[in-house]
Amino acid sequence: MNEAARIHIQKFNDIIKYCDNYCVMTRDSRLQRDAIAKLQAMIVDCGDIKLKAVAHEDEEFANILLGFECVAQCLCAELEMWIFLKEEKPDEAWDRLVAAQMAAVDSVRAHRTFAHNEAQAARLEEIERLVFPPQVFVSAGMIVRHQECSICGSEYGDCEHLAGKPYWGKFCYIIARDFEPHHIAIVKSPADKRCRIMGFSVDNGECNRMTWRVGPPQLEQGHEPDSPGEIQRTSEGASDKKGLVSTARLIHSDLVKKRRG
Amino acid sequence: MTTKITDYISVRQRASELGCTVPTRIAILPTNFDFVAARTDFQQLSEAATVKALFRTNNVPLDDLLPASERAPYIQNNSFEWLAPTLFISSSLLIDNQAAVSVALSVLSNYITDFFKGVPGQKTVKLDIVVERNGDMSCKKISYEGDVNGIDSLVDVIRQISNE
Numbered sequence: 001m002n003e004a005a006r007i008h009i010q011k012f013n014d015i016i017k018y019c020d021n022y023c024v025m026t027r028d029s030r031l032q033r034d035a036i037a038k039l040q041a042m043i044v045d046c047g048d049i050k051l052k053a054v055a056h057e058d059e060e061f062a063n064i065l066l067g068f069e070c071v072a073q074c075l076c077a078e079l080e081m082w083i084f085l086k087e088e089k090p091d092e093a094w095d096r097l098v099a100a101q102m103a104a105v106d107s108v109r110a111h112r113t114f115a116h117n118e119a120q121a122a123r124l125e126e127i128e129r130l131v132f133p134p135q136v137f138v139s140a141g142m143i144v145r146h147q148e149c150s151i152c153g154s155e156y157g158d159c160e161h162l163a164g165k166p167y168w169g170k171f172c173y174i175i176a177r178d179f180e181p182h183h184i185a186i187v188k189s190p191a192d193k194r195c196r197i198m199g200f201s202v203d204n205g206e207c208n209r210m211t212w213r214v215g216p217p218q219l220e221q222g223h224e225p226d227s228p229g230e231i232q233r234t235s236e237g238a239s240d241k242k243g244l245v246s247t248a249r250l251i252h253s254d255l256v257k258k259r260r261g
Numbered sequence: 262m263t264t265k266i267t268d269y270i271s272v273r274q275r276a277s278e279l280g281c282t283v284p285t286r287i288a289i290l291p292t293n294f295d296f297v298a299a300r301t302d303f304q305q306l307s308e309a310a311t312v313k314a315l316f317r318t319n320n321v322p323l324d325d326l327l328p329a330s331e332r333a334p335y336i337q338n339n340s341f342e343w344l345a346p347t348l349f350i351s352s353s354l355l356i357d358n359q360a361a362v363s364v365a366l367s368v369l370s371n372y373i374t375d376f377f378k379g380v381p382g383q384k385t386v387k388l389d390i391v392v393e394r395n396g397d398m399s400c401k402k403i404s405y406e407g408d409v410n411g412i413d414s415l416v417d418v419i420r421q422i423s424n425e
Contacts, residue, residue, distance in 0.1 A: 108379025115378075122381040144335045147310055155332075157310025160318050164376055174307065174337075182336060189385075191339040 005061050008049055012068045015042050019075050025082050032079045039072040039079075046072070050169040060111075062169030067114040070107035074100045074120065085131070090210035091198060094132060098193045100124050110166050133210065136197040137190040146177035262407030264418060269391050269402040270295050272349050276326060286322035286354045287365055289313060290347040290391060291333050300326075303333035309346040310335065315372055321365045322354065343373050345388040347402075352393040355423040363416050370412040377409065384408065390415065392422045 019035040021027075046069045053062040077100035084093035104121035107114040147156040150173045156163070161172040190196075199206040206217045272290070276283045279300040289312060291303035303326075316323045327333065338344060350362055369388075377384040390403045401422045405415060 105379040109375070118379045118381070121379050125381045139339045141339065142337045143304070144307065144337050147307065147335055155310075157313045160314060162311055162314060162372065174310075176337060179337075185338075195339075 001061065005053075005058075005064075009064070009068075012042060012046070012072075015039065016068075016071055016075065019072075019079070023075060023078050023082070025085065027082070029083050029086060032083055036076050036079050039076045042072045043069050043076075054168050059168050063111045063166045064113060066166055066169045066171070067107050067110035070103045070110055071114065071117065074103035074107060074117075074124075077103060078124070088211075090132070091208070094135075094196075094210065095194050097124065097128060097132070101128070101193070106171065109164060109171070135193065135209065137187050137193060138195045138197060139185050139187040139190045140181065140195065141183040141185060142176060142179045143182045144176045144179040148175040148177050150175055262411045263405070264407075264411075264415070265404040266418075266422065267402050267404070269400040271398060272351075272391060272393060272400055273398055281326040282324060282328070284324035284326065284349055285351050286324050286358075287316070287351070287361070288324045288326055288349040290349050291326070292336065292347070294326075294347070300331070303327070304336050305333045306344055306346045307335045307337040308344055311372070312346055312348075312369065315368050316365060319364065319368045321368060322358065322361050343376055343384075343386050345369065345373075345386065347389040347391060349391045349400075350393065350419060350423075352395045352398060352423060355392075355419070356395065359420070362419055363413075366412050366416060370409050373409045373412070386412065388412065388415075390419065392419050394425060395423050396425075 015038055019039055022032045022035040046065045050062050050065040050069075053059075053065060077096045081093045081096035081100060084090070084096060101121060101124045104117055104124055107117045108121065148154070149156040149159050149161050151161040151167050151170065152159050156174050161167060163172050163174050165172050197209065199208045201207075201217070202214055205214045207214050272288075272294075273283050275294065279297070281300055289305065289309045291297070291305045293302065293304055297303060313323065315321075348365070354361060373386055385406065386409050388405045390405070391400050392403065393400050403415060403418055403422070405411065
């Protein structure tokens with residue numbers, strides 16, 4: 001690894017160490033937002049440097065940068081979770097927790113140097129268990145006629161890329177093409193814990209599973225959390241947010257779009 | 262960890278009935294292979310495509326039941342278990358190239374280990390393997406559910422069934 005790469009890594013490690021300090025509930029929300037802004041800038045930087053690494057045919061460094069993007073995304077999501085909890089928005093906080101958990105796992109997969117982040121994934125599982133009530137998860141099964149490889153665009157399985165593996169700073173995932181719903185199942189271990197039952201009917205409306213508040217039925221309403229720190233894509237070189245989202249979530253989004261479309 | 266062994270239909274006979282290529286090495290069986298009316302109704306697990314790519318890149322001898330122009334649709338389950346597709350291992354492979362079975366299972370367990378990297382908690386794998394016996398060509402199905410580390414140990418179970 002060259003000197004320039006070492007300097008970048010040192011800089012990113014310093015940002016992560018600084019921001020990690022704010023990943024507790026008691027910290028001031030304004031300072032937590034500042035930390036989110038720092039991490040978002042770092043994600044953009046990572047994306048730009050990653051493009052250069054790919055141009056220099058340095059796949060290993062590109063994957064290390066992917067790992068840094070995942071770590072920054074993980075911390076951003078966790079910080080947002082604490083802010084939402086303080087704002088009494090547990091449903092939005094849950095979504096950010098799950099995003100943080102997925103990003104933590106992705107960082108471990110991105111490059112072996114992030115193997116220690118398994119402890120972060122375990123910590124986030126503990127937060128889920130201690131802070132949030134147990135959830136009922138739903139998994140959507142689909143019949144898919146074509147599976148496209150996100151890396152090369154060919155039929156997945158005909159190429160050499162494998163889902164979940166990093167290639168040149170991007171994860172390979174399956175893009176479902178020409179599909180239809182097959183079944184809905186209640187599962188213990190969903191691919192995406194954001195697919196869950198949010199409320200249940202009671203005599204006078206719907207009871208929210210997080211707050212236990214009873215409100216008007218919301219079954220037909222979409223749930224779009226207003227994130228306090230959405231990643232802004234500023235250039236072609238900026239971080240590819242798609243790469244930081246689980247395969248299942250992307251498929252789920254496609255399905256939702258198709259239903260709405 | 263549980264390993265269950267049950268009777269399975271003759272893959273050779275079923276493949277012939279449906280006008281499929283009769284596999285003589287390792288094959289990935291569609292989920293509904295044993296009861297479907299026609300091969301156009303086949304469905305396969307999404308993970309079948311991953312296994313196909315894994316085996317091809319690691320030179321594991323693999324036969325396709327369908328001609329290259331046909332492809333069974335995939336079932337995507339979106340749960341966090343790794344649902345492996347059903348593998349078929351022919352009697353002739355078990356006679357001629359038993360090492361290929363060890364390689365196949367080792368390649369599979371390495372991939373699943375990587376798949377579960379960073380995932381906290383219990384990591385369950387479900388895997389069915391249909392083994393064709395040497396003598397009467399009848400088939401037995403091994404249903405494995407448990408930790409990824411247990412997959413390698415299935416080689417001995419496969420060998421034992423094939424020689425029964």
